[in-house]
Amino acid sequence: MPYSPEHAVQTRGRIVESARRLFNRHGFEQVTIDQIMAAAGLTRGAFYHHFQSKNELYAAAVASFITCNPFAIQTAEAAEQLRDPRRLARMLVELYLSDEVLENIDLHCPLYALPADVARAGLEPQEAYTDLIRGMGHIYRSALKGVRDASRRAETIVALCVGGMVLARTTNDPDLRKSLRASARHQALALLKAD
Incomplete structure (x- = not known):
């Protein structure tokens, strides 16, 4: 008896989630299809x-972060309270640069967890990665609607958030980890304020 379409969607989701976690922890090159499938409980x-390929799965894993990240989960849980674009943008900056997210590798955003891997992985993963950058920028542009240089500010905020986390992730100095993220947070929140 063939599986239902819902079963196929759920199975694909298990594979993508397994891949996302393993890629975050070990990187694209270090993870095998066998490891991904074993972690998903599949053959x-x-x-x-x-x-069709590991690259296609990698693109799906990167793209999946749009719906499984801590920000998406928090905004879905508090949808009625978070209609103000400025409040959403500030919340994203705070959460993105938080201790909670830095300390939980499974929550790491591909924008700072996988940039070198994505750069080498090919067109499909790069397109998914680009969509994440654009999506994050859109949140900040929406918060800056009516501000003359909204696009530049939004891109700067994305760069501050991602760069702050990349640097914090790579140092073993806990004080530097905190100060890098605090500096990025301070500048990002300042850019969100209207002139």
Whole structure:
């Protein structure tokens, strides 16, 4: 008896989630299809029913962050209270640069967890990564609507958030980790204020 379409969607989701976690922890090159499938509780043969290549899965894993990240979860849980674009943007800056997110590798955004891997991985993962950059920028541009240089500010805020986390992730000095993120947060929040 064939599986239902819902089963196929759920299975694909398990594979993507397994891949996202493993890629975050070990990087694209270090993770095998067999490891991904074992972590998802599936056989290697099932992989090819859902994906043609590891690159295609990588793109799906990067793209999946749009719906499984801590910000998406928090805004979904508090949708009625968070209609103000400025409040949403400030919340994203605070959460993105938080201790909670830095300390939980499974919550790491591909924008700071995987940039070198994505740069080498090919067109599909780069397109998914670009969509994340644009989505994050859109949140900040919406908060800056009517501000003359809204696009430049939004891109600067994205760069501050991502760069702050990249640097914080790479140092073993806990004080520097905090101060890098605090500096990025301070500048990002200042840019969100209207002239």
